[in-house]
Amino acid sequence: MTEARLPHRLKTLPPYPFAEIDRSRGEAIKKGVDVVDLGVGDPDLPPPxxxxxxxxxxxxxxxxxxxxxxxxxxxxxxxxxxxxxxxxxxxxxxxxxxxxxxxxxxxxxxxxxxxxxxxxxxxxxxxxxxxxxxxxxxxxxxxxxxxxxxxxxxxxxxxxxxxxxxxxxxxxxxxxxxxxxxxxxxxxxxxxxxxxxxxxxxxxxxxxxxxxxxxxxxxxxxxxxxxxxxxxxxxxxxxxxxxxxxxxxxxxxxxxxxxxxxxxxxxxxxxxxxxxxxxxxxxxxxDGPTEVVVAQRETYRRRRELLVPALAAAGLDVVDTTATFYVLAAVPEGRTAADYTRELLDSFGVLCTPATAFGPGGEGYVRFSLTASDERVEEAARRLAERSARP
Ligand SMILES: Cc1ncc(COP(=O)(O)O)c(C=O)c1O
CATH class of the missing domain: 3.40.640.10 (Type I PLP-dependent aspartate aminotransferase-like (Major domain))
Structure with a gap:
């Protein structure tokens, strides 16, 4: 048996995009980078x-x-x-x-x-x-x-x-x-x-x-x-x-x-x-109390406010959204989502997701997930803002 025997539907399947993102994160960590992972939308907060x-x-x-x-x-x-x-x-x-x-x-x-x-x-x-x-x-x-x-x-x-x-x-x-x-x-x-x-x-x-x-x-x-x-x-x-x-x-x-x-x-x-x-x-x-869900919205609002000004300082055009724990931002003119994602990881140790992981219509955008702790979101913001302030 060889892979050639796999069915057409698997042979023609593109790699699952989030598996690719996991791979880049793994590589950076192996190189000793302290990666702030704002890539995948997997909440850091505990269940009630x-x-x-x-x-x-x-x-x-x-x-x-x-x-x-x-x-x-x-x-x-x-x-x-x-x-x-x-x-x-x-x-x-x-x-x-x-x-x-x-x-x-x-x-x-x-x-x-x-x-x-x-x-x-x-x-x-x-x-x-x-x-x-x-x-x-x-x-x-x-x-x-x-x-x-x-x-x-x-x-x-x-x-x-x-x-x-x-x-x-x-x-x-x-x-x-x-x-x-x-x-x-x-x-x-x-x-x-x-x-x-x-x-x-x-x-x-x-x-x-x-x-x-x-x-x-x-x-x-x-x-x-x-x-x-x-x-x-x-x-x-x-x-x-x-x-x-x-x-x-x-x-x-x-x-x-x-x-x-x-x-x-x-x-x-x-x-x-x-x-x-x-x-x-x-x-x-x-059936449980809704307060935890309300408090969680506040957490995401706070993290969004920590991150957005730093993204803007780094030259990204942040989309004004009202929901989800994602921040979508347009990358500077002339850059692709994939290039910009790689650059953010290499230069700042900040991992985001190129919106092209969701289809070609995502070109020009990157997505940041607010599912890391306040401290890590703040760390990402600090790195982006400091580096961008350099002449
Ligand atoms: C839009 C959307 N739908 C569905 C899911 C799947 O969520 P789950 O299978 O954990 O309910 C996700 C997970 O990230 C998602 O982003």
């Missing part, structure tokens, strides 16, 4: 203490050592439905319209198997989280990109989608609050999406992984708040960023029962659910 405590307790419950429910326990799905109610005023049926996910990435990837046939066309933003298009390609679907442009608030301009593509497309991916741009889609935009989707008989997949990471007082909307989207939309939520549980692998899908059901059918045949103790702990997170 009651969540960890619940996991400890629940790990001792004998029923949790057996196979969990494929679709998530009834109590987890009820907690997710309560969250959708509190936060968005929605009342999904936990029995048919909510499904537990092993992190939202798992749901994104499996959604392609649940909804797409080979040859189907999927509309994906550019730049975007890479899994939307890779999973579509895995099942032999075609991908067409919708550019996200700064002057259009990083929202795809629906009327600029060529009518031939709109007519052929089966599914549209959207992600707000957006990674990597930090943009938010107002409810009015979701209404436009609703009208567009109805007109072209499109399905909508909304990735809401950053739904709780926003500037205090400006909570982002859910696609499911738009009536026209209710029967054709599935939305993916995650506990990863909201409760600093990236390692726990837990999230949920919510939306049209037939779409949630289709994803559940795939999962039933592929995985065997989430460890019951993790689900119990996730309930403690979803």
């Amino acid at each position: 203490p009651q969540v960890v405590e619940r996991l400890r307790e629940a790990a001792g419950h004998p029923e949790n050592h057996r196979y969990p429910s494929y679709l998530g326990s009834a109590s987890f799905r009820e907690a997710a439905a309560r969250y959708m109610g509190r936060r968005f005023g929605l009342e999904p049926d936990p029995g048919t319209e909510v499904l537990a996910l092993i992190g939202s990435k798992e749901g994104i990837a499996h959604l392609a198997l649940a909804l797409l046939d080979p040859g189907d066309l999927v509309l994906v933003p550019d730049p975007a989280y890479p899994v939307y298009s890779i999973s579509a390609r895995f099942v032999g679907a075609e991908v067409a990109t919708m550019p996200l442009q700064r002057e259009r608030g990083f929202l795809p301009v629906l009327e600029e989608i060529p009518s031939e593509l709109a007519r052929r497309a089966k599914l549209m991916w959207l992600n707000y609050p957006n990674n990597p741009t930090g943009a938010v889609a107002p409810l009015g935009y979701w209404r436009e999406v609703g009208a567009f989707a109805a007109e072209h008989d499109l399905l909508v997949a909304s990735d809401a992984a950053y739904a709780e990471i926003y500037r205090e007082g400006e909570p982002p909307a859910s696609a499911l708040q738009v009536g026209a989207l209710a029967e054709r939309t599935i939305e993916l939520h995650s506990l990863s960023k909201t409760y600093n549980m990236t390692g726990w692998r837990v999230g949920f899908a919510v939306g049209a029962a037939w779409m949630v059901g289709a994803l559940g059918t795939v999962k039933t045949n592929v995985d065997s659910g989430i460890f019951g103790a993790v689900q119990e702990a996730a309930i403690a997170a979803l």
Whole structure:
């Protein structure tokens, strides 16, 4: 057996961009560089203490050592439905319209198997989280990109989608609050999406992984708040960023029962659910006090304020965003995102992500993640500001 026997879909797969970033970080560390890692969006903050405590307790419950429910326990799905109610005023049926996910990435990837046939066309933003298009390609679907442009608030301009593509497309991916741009889609935009989707008989997949990471007082909307989207939309939520549980692998899908059901059918045949103790702990997170999430928004605001002036001093044009824990900045004229990323690492020991990791539409931008401690963010800011002040 040789690698030549690998299937086409793997042989033609570009390297997963974040694995590349891990590699550059590793190389720099090997050379003795004290790297301030603002590359990957993996929170440094701890999960709420009651969540960890619940996991400890629940790990001792004998029923949790057996196979969990494929679709998530009834109590987890009820907690997710309560969250959708509190936060968005929605009342999904936990029995048919909510499904537990092993992190939202798992749901994104499996959604392609649940909804797409080979040859189907999927509309994906550019730049975007890479899994939307890779999973579509895995099942032999075609991908067409919708550019996200700064002057259009990083929202795809629906009327600029060529009518031939709109007519052929089966599914549209959207992600707000957006990674990597930090943009938010107002409810009015979701209404436009609703009208567009109805007109072209499109399905909508909304990735809401950053739904709780926003500037205090400006909570982002859910696609499911738009009536026209209710029967054709599935939305993916995650506990990863909201409760600093990236390692726990837990999230949920919510939306049209037939779409949630289709994803559940795939999962039933592929995985065997989430460890019951993790689900119990996730309930403690979803039902827990909201103060921790509010305090966390304040932490990200503070870190943003530490970093932004230093980025500006270093000649970057920082995008004014209201959500996510990312700071997006345009690199100086004449530089590419990849060159600038390498230069920042070599000259300052600061690691960011070239937005081209999210597609060619990210060219000209780099993304900084505020998921390092205040001290490390301050250290990055100090290095950038000091060096830039030199004649
Ligand atoms: C836009 C977006 N969606 C989904 C995910 C996956 O999150 P998880 O699988 O941890 O829920 C990420 C992770 O970085 C992301 O940035």
